[in-house]
Amino acid sequence: MTNVFDCRMCGHCCQGQGGIVASAPEQARLAAYLNMSVDDFRAAYTTAQGKKTVLRTREDGFCIFFDPATACTVHAAKPDVCRAWPFFRGNLVDATSWELAQDYCPGITGGSSHAEFARQGVRYLRENGLAKTGREDEANALNISDLAEQD
Numbered sequence: 001m002t003n004v005f006d007c008r009m010c011g012h013c014c015q016g017q018g019g020i021v022a023s024a025p026e027q028a029r030l031a032a033y034l035n036m037s038v039d040d041f042r043a044a045y046t047t048a049q050g051k052k053t054v055l056r057t058r059e060d061g062f063c064i065f066f067d068p069a070t071a072c073t074v075h076a077a078k079p080d081v082c083r084a085w086p087f088f089r090g091n092l093v094d095a096t097s098w099e100l101a102q103d104y105c106p107g108i109t110g111g112s113s114h115a116e117f118a119r120q121g122v123r124y125l126r127e128n129g130l131a132k133t134g135r136e137d138e139a140n141a142l143n144i145s146d147l148a149e150q151d
Helices: 024-033 038-045 080-084 089-093 095-104 114-127
Strands: 046-049 052-055
Touching (some): 024 038, 089 114
């Protein structure tokens, strides 16, 4: 079985306004990693977006924790949505979305089918505790509670 994703640390997925959701447990993990209180972490690095909290972005559109020289400066504690890329719900259920993601992300391995990508993605999310069930502060892209692994 060929692995359908091999991260190249290019940073493409670290760019985009308001796309990196950090739930309360993820904020606590990041704050601990940075050796600061959760309140201080929120004040310094996040913005409220409805019922969700997102990591701030710099003027160039990249996540505040992205460094072009070293990639993610909080890699060991990064949010679940970052850990999950490219296995987002849209890419798992929609072949067109998956095809577009391949144009954007050099780490998505060519030559596999969308069905194989989805099968490996659902398994990866479940095995790594990244699958979400729809709690209000979680990333919607990780809500895969209705998706079944296909063998």
